[in-house]
Amino acid sequence: MMTKRILMTGNEAIAEGAIQAGCRFYAGYPITPQNELTAYMARRMLQVKGIFIQAESELSAINMVFGAAAVGERAMTSSSSPGMSLKQEGISYLAGAELPAVIVNIMRGGPGLGNIAPSQSDYFQATRGGGHGDYRCIVLAPSCVQEAYNFMGVAFDLADRYRIPVIVLGDGMLGQMMEPMVIHSLNRKAKGIEKPWALTGCQARKPNVIKSFYLKEGDLEKFNLKLQKKYRLIQQKEACYEGLFLDDAKTILVAYGTMARIAKNVLYKLREKKKKIGLVRPITLWPFPKGIFQQLSVQRKRLVALVIEMSYGQMLEDVKLCTDGKIKVEFCGRAGGGIPTEREIIKKIATL
Amino acid sequence: MLERNDLAIKKIFSRPKSLRDMQTHYCAGCGHGITHRLVAEVVDELEIRERVIAVAPVGCAVVAYDYWDFDCSEAAHGRALAVATAMKRLRPQNIVFTYQGDGDLAAIGTNETIHAANRGENLTVIFINNAVYGMTGGQMAPTTLIGQRTTTTPKGRQEKIHGWPLRISEMLAQLPGVKYIERVSLHTPSEVLKAKQAIKQAFKNQIDEVGFSLVEILSPCPTYWEMSPPEALEWIKQVMVKEFPLGKIK
Structure with missing residues (x-):
């Protein structure tokens, strides 16, 4: 693919970055200041024959992402702070079912309905897990429009490699501002990561199950220890500054x-x-x-x-x-x- | 020596391939076991086992994926139809169905249910209505009948305090995206056979790309109705069908 220099908002750059990284499923619900991202996806998914769904709520959007990830597709959703609070249930389930997905939060002022001005007040929510249970998400923080674009490739690769939800954390200013940036292919590793666990129908293999439920005594503790091991590995290998x-x-x-x-x-x-x-x-x-x-x-x-x-x-x-x-x-x-x-x-x- | 074929004995009843050979965790007289089997029989008969993706609910049937022998996913409470929507849109070649209880589909997941139906998603929904929350110990469900005692309606459900039993199938039937809704019951063997036919129709509709199809199944919960299994079946016949009339709704 040819590289070209264009002018884009952070929100659009994130969306284009996701498309270039091979994302073919997006579900979202309107919320300012990230609406350009959703609108861009509505247009682009038509062109690349992906699926765009305007969901009835943020809850529904993140659960659609759960379904898309479960069948093995690169999937994402985006929102802003109040909407991210609603998505926490689904993010906990993604973590518990070890499904890869990318979630973008273009932060605004809180608490409550707050306002639509830029903010970084969701740092705790993003870095501590956010929903219920002992889990973490990888959190990437771009600081310019070019990075917002580039990091989407990194985000999808990390999500697939570790089977983990990845949050891209920006703020309203990054989402709204326009900067010159270079479009280049991000689809480096998309094809290299196999997903034998995905639900595709049990033809010529044993049935697959995607779940986060471990009722038998000791099973959930074992599963949690496995997650903790994965998180330690990520801490050793992926920290970046x-x-x-x-x-x-x-x-x-x-x-x-x-x-x-x-x-x-x-x-x-x-x-x-x-x-x-x-x-x-x-x-x-x-x-x-x-x-x-x-x-x-x-x-x-x-x-x-x-x-x-x-x-x-x-x-x-x-x-x-x-x-x-x-x-x-x-x-x-x-x-x-x-x-x-x-x-x-x-x-x-x-x-x- | 006699060969098996010479004996003129034919095996006419066996466990469906789509059902695993194991004991379920369900209570005596529960309708989930019957319904799991009906779904498995239909999946076998339509020869779609290798294409099926099931989405299990949160509720008594949460571990349905342990009993069915095909691809299954969990969904958060009430979100099965959001999960299934994405699966079917991305993989139209698969047959995607949700299996949900009344609390899952008609209380916490009402929004997901109505909007998946209104988008006309080409999905099959198996909806178990037993008028009570089973897994959590017998609380009032959206479908609990007036006067029915539960742990959260100790004096029985009262209109003024708790509202009325929710007929979500009739509500959904108003939506243009919904193509097929039938309410069936498990209270006699002949009703069970009708239930199977309805389930089959709902799967066939998806194969033929007809659109959103839902089967509501009135299902006994002797444990939280505080009845014996035969009494529970009788209660469906005498009481429950008056609030939830059987038959094709759309």
């Missing part, structure tokens, strides 16, 4: 997604003034890239980490867990539509 100026930094900014771009502007402004600022941008929020934080907190006791979020300190807890009190961890955050500005961050850094 971007680091800037970590060699000489005395203060490191920690931010993800859109927030990391504002943090980067701050970093370059202060670097011009010879201030020793660095940055860690977690790309996988789960598994959290704890290795770099452990390493920095052991090597450089006088380092200060400033966590910047569009929330009141959710990723902050992970940074504190990883640094384990060895270095100072400070916080700068706003939510409910408020976005920490460059000025506010620079002011905060001056107080450290």
Whole structure:
């Protein structure tokens, strides 16, 4: 496929990324600020002979994704914060039945109906499982439109490889803003992953069953231990981050997604003034890239980490867990539509 | 030496291939065992075992996938028709059916039920109406009759407090996407045979791409009706069919 440079919103880039990654099933329910994604899928699925369904609710949409994943198709849904709360039941079942699927959350302000402004307040929900039971989803956090596109290929590959739901976590700003980006093929591994467990009719094989129900004593514990083993493997192999100026930094900014771009502007402004600022941008929020934080907190006791979020300190807890009190961890955050500005961050850094 | 064929004895009744050789967990006199068998017989007779994908409910029949010998999936409580919708759209060559109880299909899953029906999904639905929640211990179902005692209607279901028994089949029959709905019962052998014919019709409809087909089956629950199995069958005949009349609805 030829590469071409085009202008797209984050929402559309995610949808096109999914199509390029071989996604052929989408179900969704309208909610702002991710509606462009659903509309794009409605058009594109017709062209690629996939299935698009506007579901009657987010609950139904995620359960349609469950059905699509169970028959072996690359399937996804998308929503925004209040809708994600409704999808948690289905995500727990996907985790319990070990079905691969991709779920996009273009976060908005909460709690409750909140508003439609960008937010990062669903970090806990995404990284802690979100629904009932001991499970995790892989969580990817793109910070620009090009990444939003690229990460969809990664998301589907990870979902298939580990038979796990993968959440792509963006915010309303990323979903709505337009940026130039390059379209290229993402269908690298789509054909390589066999799904012998899929329900396709039991011709020439024993019947397959997809389930998360283990009633016999001891069975569910055994299954949970198997899940935990898988999660440990993912933690070892898949954690990913971007680091800037970590060699000489005395203060490191920690931010993800859109927030990391504002943090980067701050970093370059202060670097011009010879201030020793660095940055860690977690790309996988789960598994959290704890290795770099452990390493920095052991090597450089006088380092200060400033966590910047569009929330009141959710990723902050992970940074504190990883640094384990060895270095100072400070916080700068706003939510409910408020976005920490460059000025506010620079002011905060001056107080450290 | 005599060969088996010489004896003029023919095997005319045996376990369907689609039913596994094992004991079920169902209570004595329960209708699920009969219905599982009817579905298995129909699947065998239509020679679709290798094409079938079943979606089991949450409720007493949650482990139906242990009893049927074809591809099966679980679905969250009430969501079977959302799960089945995606399966059938992606794999029209398969025969996809849901098997759901009254709480699953007509309470927690009403939304999924109505909208799958209204989209006219080419699916087969086996709907077990036993007027009570069985798996959780005998609570009021949407189909519980007026006056019927359950753990959550200790003085019997009362219109003013609990509303009326929900005739969801009649509601669904209003939708243009719905092509076939019949209500049958298991209270006598002849009714069981009628039930089998209806189930067969609902599967045939999917094969012929007719559209959304549902069979509602009045099914005994002696345990939570606090009756003996024969009393339960008599109660269907004398009481339940008055609220839920048998026959083709659409």
